[in-house]
Amino acid sequence: MSMEKMTAILEKIREYDRILLFRHIRVDGDCVGATKGMKDIILSTWPDKEVLIIDDEHSDFLAFLGPDDETDDDMPAGYTRYENALYEDALGIVIDVAGPDRVSNPKFVLCKEVIKIDHHIDREPFGDISWVEEDRSSACEMVAAFYAAFRDQLKMSTHGATCLYTGMVTDSGRFMYEGVKGDTMRLAGLLLDKGIDTETLYAHLYLKEAEVLKFTSWVYENMKVTANGVAYIFVDEGTRARFKLSMEEASNSVGYLSGIRGVLCWLAFIETRENIRVRLRSRFMTVNELAENYNGGGHACASGATVYSLDEMNALIADADKRVKEYKENNDGWL
Ligand SMILES: [Mn+2]
Known part of the structure; x- marks a missing residue:
């Protein structure tokens, strides 16, 4: 053929x-x-x-x-x-x-x-x-x-x-x-x-600029991990200005959170003037349904969403944490 x-x-x-x-x-x-x-x-x-x-x-x-x-x-x-x-x-x-x-x-x-x-x-x-x-x-x-x-x-x-x-x-x-x-x-x-x-x-x-690596280090210092295994970072406008980050560079921070044992879902929240953009990633489990509930969507393990307040951001994190908990309770073999 x-x-x-x-x-x-x-x-x-x-x-x-x-x-x-x-x-x-x-x-x-x-x-x-x-x-x-x-x-x-x-x-x-x-x-x-x-x-x-x-x-x-x-x-x-x-x-x-x-x-x-x-x-x-x-x-x-x-x-x-x-x-x-x-x-x-x-x-x-x-x-x-x-x-x-x-x-x-x-x-x-x-x-x-x-x-x-x-x-x-x-x-x-x-x-x-x-x-x-x-x-x-x-x-x-x-x-x-x-x-x-x-x-x-x-x-x-x-x-x-x-x-x-x-x-x-x-x-x-x-x-x-x-x-x-x-x-x-x-x-x-x-x-x-x-x-x-x-x-x-x-x-x-x-190869990366030294400035970008300093931002990477900031992400690891400031990330949070929930009880059931969701890692997330919130990049506010001040931090973006301090590291001179474009939207794209700030969004790349989601990738830095990918390699944590036991963390099946990881999120980056990037603050802009109008809203908070969200990048969602996962392994073993999917995240697209979660993204769809927050003005977004995408691939099974890589999606995007938008929230409009810190309350809504915290709701998304709690939602993700619940989904990871459920996944871990119902599946074996995840790492
Ligand atoms: Mn291609």
């Missing part, structure tokens, strides 16, 4: 002179790595093809993988970047996006043909060819599998391998999440054989 899809995709890439690559809004390591990796494979194999990634969204965090095709100088001769004609005779490949409304550059619909390559739940199938494998740990893994299937015909540079490896590492939590299979590791091995400088790559991905 997937071999048929991959063969059809290879034929389409062969057929078109211009190929445009698309990804999702709020870019991450996987969608950036997968589009850049695919671009590298196509251009390494067919240097005369035009391959462009046109996206206004960038991440400073991923800038080390190189720029996208942003300026008119990057465009083929005779075209400006937003001209419809640029798209109309092109093949569009959308990678790591579940539904069409999440594609960052909506002009992908203008492409003559569209291919979807994705690993999310296929709620909204789209594209002339749709290759979706929901059990893949990342879209980068799929692009690596595509390369591996045709490695006698395709080329890839060390940079291309680095882009794909970046997405595999970030989307799988450094190969820790459930989706990681034997095939993930075999494909990662194939990429490493291309000569990736992992010391530099991991430095880009994981």
Whole structure:
């Protein structure tokens, strides 16, 4: 099944002179790595093809993988970047996006043909060819599998391998999440054989500013753990100002609470001018129903919510504590 899809995709890439690559809004390591990796494979194999990634969204965090095709100088001769004609005779490949409304550059619909390559739940199938494998740990893994299937015909540079490896590492939590299979590791091995400088790559991905580590230490000093095993931290506006934290950086504090034995649910409350944003996480048990009761929702073990007072915050904590108690009473094997 997937071999048929991959063969059809290879034929389409062969057929078109211009190929445009698309990804999702709020870019991450996987969608950036997968589009850049695919671009590298196509251009390494067919240097005369035009391959462009046109996206206004960038991440400073991923800038080390190189720029996208942003300026008119990057465009083929005779075209400006937003001209419809640029798209109309092109093949569009959308990678790591579940539904069409999440594609960052909506002009992908203008492409003559569209291919979807994705690993999310296929709620909204789209594209002339749709290759979706929901059990893949990342879209980068799929692009690596595509390369591996045709490695006698395709080329890839060390940079291309680095882009794909970046997405595999970030989307799988450094190969820790459930989706990681034997095939993930075999494909990662194939990429490493291309000569990736992992010391530099991991430095880009994981070094932190000293100021951020001081905030981490503040979180551990100030967190509270309830009787039944809920850890939580309240980051007030004063603390955010003191550590010069963006909303995102303050919200990351929920991750610092993840590794506490016996704590099955952990929460970060971030005070803003209007309300208190909540990040909820859990292992073994789920938290999405809890989030839904407090103006939120999300994934089974990772959700978001909003409360509007300290009373409501305390109610949420008490609710979480009760749920952990119930879970522990009714289940074995948790840690
Ligand atoms: Mn992904």
